[in-house]
Amino acid sequence: MGSVPHFPILRAGVEYSSLDRVELKSYREGVVMASVSQANAGLIRRDMKKLDRAKAALDGVAVGELIERLASAARIFLTEELPLNESGDRQTADEYVACLSATSGMPHAMCRANMQKIAGVMGDMPTILAGLMRGMAPGILDTGVGKHGEVGVWYTAQARALGVVLPSNSPGVHSLWVPAVALKIPVVLKPGREEPWTPMRIAQALFAAGIPREAVSLYPTDHEGAAAILENCGRALLFGDESTTRQYADNPAIEIHGPGRSKVLLGADEAANWSDHLDVLLESVARNGGRSCINASSIVVPSHGDEIAQALAERLAGIAPLEDDDRDAKLCAFANPKFAEGIDAAIQRGLEGGGAEDVTARYRKGERRREYRGGSYLLPTIVRCDSIEHPLANTEYLFPFASVVEVPQDEMLAKIGPSLVVTAITKDEGFVSELMSTPLIHRLNLGPVPTIKVEWDQPHEGNLFEFLFHRRAFQRAPSW
Amino acid sequence: MADKALQLEECVRAAADARDAHVREVVRWHFSGETGTPIWLRWAEKAGWNPAEEVQGFADIVERFENFDDESLRKEPHEEWIPRAFADRPFTIFETGGTTGMPKQRIGWDDYKHDYEEFSQTLSEEAFPRGGYWLMVGPTGPRRLRLAIEHLAHHRKSSCYFVDLDPRWVKKLIRNKEMDQARAYMSHVIDQAVLILNNRKVDVLFTTPKLLEALSEELSIPDAGITGVFCGGTEMSPQTTRFLVEEVLEGRTQLVPTYGNTLMGLAVHKPGFEKEGFSITYYAPQPRAVLRVTDLVDPQKQVDYDEWGRVELTTLTKELFLPRFLERDEAIRRRPVAEHPWDGVAQVRPFGAQKENIVEGVY
Structure with a gap:
């Protein structure tokens, strides 16, 4: 790739080059990595009128065939050199990792791990679909009617496409929309600003594997363009903080993926054994650079808070920024240094208000925010809070950050608030049964399972099949 | 080539001379006892010099007048703005765009008719046929635009339907984050336009880029x-323009972009923008109005050609003298062309718009 490659828009699979471009730069040296075509909102709205055609193209392929093609797409995605555009710019898997890392700040090793995660989903659609469709034969997607166990069912699509307004924080997020293609629902994607690479590579892998091009639309765009996607697909996923998502909160056609506020809870029975579970806590807080909504942002315990915070802090304080291609790199740089500054300042304000201590500060050399080879980093931070009401106790930040807070076991569920993932380390049957019945938890891991570990036959923040399809009543006269 | 360049240079010089002669005439008109405008006569008294005698050309306006403070258009009585020569004629009160609070008001008589009759000469007979029907979808109410469009239609032996859009209400809805209401209002406007188009034969459409998109x-x-559309009022980036030409108008209806406002009149676009990356350059109706693209720090200085700066307007008619008013727009300064041998302004957009391209949320 000699000159700066152009990153096109995909309009139902057809490339379009916009006169409005944004330069995507590497966070370290500010090198221009791509010139990204920007879609104007009117163009998106116009395309949304033609989504029926994209749906028809996918409907024309049997689901069994789609599953096979997705499996070969998984292999292609992991290994092959793929086009970036039709003017001849191409990317090998290594070049993809290098570009992704350079613009998003995520080290190569983590990019690769996310790549595996995405390929894992694409390659194992039978398991994913079984999970989403509760074991129904996927063939039902071809005819609409079938059997669930002994019960006859009729399902119809609720949307002509799945719109997805994506974040830049971690490429693993793309594994969430990929199953839509197997469900015969075209996708309309707005990539995160620093991360157009992954959706394009997935799209190119799908095309190379013979998935109809109409299945993927990709629109780098602004807020108005994002709104055009959210409002016109029929169903959409929206990633964003509260300020972005608030206006869609009451819209059942839009599923909001906001901060996860995931947590690890220790039961009173296991609190004294905390040191046995230290690795689970560390994984939950720090894996994937703390960039996922399934990373734990709070450790809630009935006792031993000080010791746990201290032990976590001591272990995490050893993590420092490394070269992007260092296999041991565990921290991501902030592509926009202002985010690092803003988060650091918010934490500082929280600490200055009293009732909380940055325990990692005892072990860390230097400040929390660190410049390293042109990148802005926040070093792992464990905050011991006096109370779960403290502003830092239930807040998620985009780096390895967690609070440790003591709450009596019988008050925990009243106080934790909505939590995407809860790992509950307890064998107390009464507590387990409460955990199983609370509506606050989307994914419950019982026992020492890191919050970040995902089983793909389980739904993540809503079940994509149920979101996209609606079961309707169907009866047929005997011998009709 | 050399000949052409020389010819253009000649034209530019001639236009500048004509402009300076016009400046002298208009300044003398507004600053002399018999014909003058009260607000400017008082200004001259305070300033202690006599523009009627001392202003020799446009350079003197740039040098000797500060940027015009538009607050006086909100506060001063209209009588202050009536040139004595017009004292007996009733006037029309025009208000500017979508601002809230006390609007800026300009009074006028025939300026808009001159502006639009001149503009009419630039329209093609095929796309804007005489004797047809027009539809305006956009801000009517107290705006000059509404009368101007109707006058232009009449001037071309046509009649015009109107669908109103109240931009002040839209701004209020957006500011209060009532997006559902804003959308509902937009559909209400579009529905009315669709109704007319479905039931009446319409040849020409005037509207804003956003409404044109929505209508399509x-x-x-x-x-x-519809064979011809003229479109103005809000920003048209090259990508928007291309999208309008290629997709919204399907390459079949002619697009005539315009840049204008109540204070200036109407600037025409340079034809052939399709071949120039859809970057639209506008030329003010000189000598009745002069546009400069000025430096942000030193507003007396112009930016270089092909550089961005803030648009500054000087209006020079017998109805209104308005020196060096800084518009809320920025633009690229472009070179004169044979049809309009004075500076043009390109890719006009709201002042400060470039700052919007900053990074979005983290999730």
């Missing part, structure tokens, strides 16, 4: 029989 989502504009 409901029907095919060329199939509706």
